[in-house]
Amino acid sequence: MGFKTGSGFHLLVLIAYIAIFVYASSRFRRTGEVYVRELEGVKKIEEGIGRAVEMGRPVHWSYGTGAFDAQHMAAFSLLSYAAKLCAQYDCRMILSIALPELVPMTDEIIRKAYSEAGKPNQYNPDDIRFLGGSHNAAMIGTIAREKVAANFMFGSLFYESVLGVEAAAMNNAIQVAGTANTHQLPFIAAGCDSIFIGAEMFAAATQIEPTPVRVGSTYAEDWITRTMVVLMIIGSLMVTFGSDALIRLMKL
Amino acid sequence: MWEKLNQIDVRILYVIMVILVVFPLLKPIGLPLPISTQTKNSYQAIEENIKEGDLVFLGVDFSPLQEAELWPQLVAVGGHLANKGARIVMLHVVPGGFRYEGRFADVLKSEYGLEYGVDFLCLPFSAGREAAFEAIVHDIKGLYKVDLYGESLTGYPLWNEISSAKDFKMFVEIADAPDWWLRPMSQVPGLLLWNGTVASGASTMAPFYQSGQMCGFIVGMAGGAEYEALTGKTGLATGAMDSQSLGHALIILFVVVGNLGYYMTKRGNASVN
Amino acid sequence: MQFLKNQLPVVVTFVAAVTIVLNFYVDIPGLETVSNELVRWNVVLAAFALILGIGNIIKLHLKKIVRHEPDVFYSYVTLGTLAVFIIVGVVDTTEGSTYQWLWDSILLPLESTMYATTMFFITSAAYRAFRVKNAYAAVLMVSAILMMLRVGIFASFMPFTPDVAAWIWDIPNTAGMRAVVVGTALSLAGNAFRIITGLERGHLGGGT
């Protein structure tokens, strides 16, 4: 029975996160006021779906081919936002899915979006396409054949980001993408109308639908990131003057 | 005139690109190739730290997608480890890895005369990526019962000498941006971490090399070609470096042409209305 | 019945996650083995989810065949290849020579060629996407070109390019990428926290 070394500060960060989370979510429940920096990607998603409805063409959605991680969780909240819009405006959405674990979860979100829009019978499971390793070939095949008018890629993107962007650019579709994978950010930054960089995907959910839970998390993440920035400054100054006390504390 | 520059059909660019990249493959030009300090340091990290009989993990976690860049790296780095007399345990968590693990096992037997089961071992595929590595850190004996070829592991002397991941000196992971490998393996005290990745995965792993969590880090085909030069055995990577030079020149030209066309037409329209 | 549908999944998530988290912080005898076992079960479930996904594809293509939809030929190609790979894979295991023949002739060329198409897409991205529409795009382009100039041919007549590229790579690039990593770390952890405590159940059919 004992405390594992190297996890002390780690636990401190978790406890601080939970404390700020509880405080910020209850404050939001009481006062209802919240400020989240404007993320223009959210409006672009709506614009893309609007354009697709005007042109009577489908919209394409992909999570990328990376392993299942928290990026997909952020993608789920953006998907439920986009799926609700598609259900309302009767816009067809085709999803390319590479990971098996995402099939049941995506199925649940799309099913819920159509039932909330009062059109449960329009939910079409055939547009949720599990493709496994062939995701990229099937994706550009679909984008070209269906002439999609908007292309959304959120999650753990790999080289499919440049494929999707350039394939949809041939239909001059509106494109919004987001990932935390640093190696793909250049391709979506260069080719998309709007992008979410890493943490922005998570903050977007709070901007779309500020619930106490989401507001609490965004404020908790913000405050701890600010603390980390301050620690970077203090730590560097201390190390410059020869003391690594702060570093040792953080490795406790 | 500028409108045409702004609206070139991209398929023409594709044809020019193919011609310039394929030409040197048939008639190599032999353009110079500088060796980066990063690859030199990574070479030294193995040269100084690995002694005769040291246990080393060799992660073969790439699929056909990365074969062009990572197979030459595996051959160069794996050969270097074999020359240093390390005892190598190969494994993979990416489905495509089994092909290359088997192929490199044949290279170790034929070119380096290593004996399977004594000098090196091949472990089978295990799904779950980060979860698989967590299992390796905590309970490697529990996770693996049979080797790559389906034989029971208890029959091999090398496997019986291993009790846990702590017995290993270094973990060389040849994979595309494997932060899912680094997070669990950084828990094993004293285990040196060494990564060969593709150029596109470099930015994900660069912070971990810069912070010293990894003692070695080579990147892409250039890294493979430089490592081949350091070990004195020229292979596939060196042959293709001319195509790289011409390809890069063309892409820079297209960026300039694209901007020239865009800028001139915009100025043209501005002066019109 | 209501418990089974809504509360049980959240309880399962919480109990499984807390066991692993607790084991990270505290040394309780026996907890280590339980936590490792749960991590291994994750791998088992992932394999089952795989089979579920394949079932969906088979259902999709069978429907196309039954309804005689226009390009039904392609459905026969998919289901035929799927059947061949599964039968040979189970009978001959992935190490068998027939399976490796299938791998070398079908899967290897398709996967590596699909990835190789990125060279074409990067070419059109360089020409079309890298247009200097604003100051940020200008910085993006200049930084990309400086990195590309370090390759053999330019390094030979412009010896400074590798050093410039190395500086850009070590200082601003690593700083920027580290910021993305740090910025995202808390979002990842926060998101995981919401799932473990059941506050986020979008994927389970509950609301958030």
Add this chain to the structure above:
Amino acid sequence: MAATLSVWLAAFLTLGVFSWMYKENPWFHFAENMYIGASLGHLAVTGFQNLKEIAVGPLVNENKYYMLIPILLGMLLFSRWTDKYAWMSRASMGFLVGTTAAVVMMGAIRAQLIQQVVATMMPLTSVNNVIFVVLTIAATTYFLFTMRNKSAQKVMDLGKYVLMVAFGATFGNTVMSRISLFTGRAQFLLFQWLKIGQ
């Protein structure tokens, strides 16, 4: 004979995929659908082998009866093939998501937060170190979403420029690997299929 058939089939599929560059066409569509079948087939086979080794094997040979739990949870996932009983898969999804979340949460705070922040604490003795720390801080402030004051806005702007330099550098650095992928396929078509020059 089998070897040449294999090379010809591989070349046929390789050119089929590249044909998309000209235009989406039946040749590409055929290669695409064969790819869907092959990749799912391989996933199924490796999935079955995995299940045999770490679930069914321990249950049958080492009679670890508790392995029945993950196997049952796994089978419940198949309830999703129906509409009426789809809810029965939620416990399994809960387990899958819970274990993944725990592993990610622990890893993210340790390797991606604490170790990275500690690594940024550098002695401000060299120009490069000063620049590095300043740029990292500026770029990190870009990921603050609830800050209103103006001075923070300027630091965030600098942060966005740093990110653009980083993205540009990664783009430039990736070009090499994408060209080498194509040279790999070109080498296959030229030397193994057409046997030119060798």
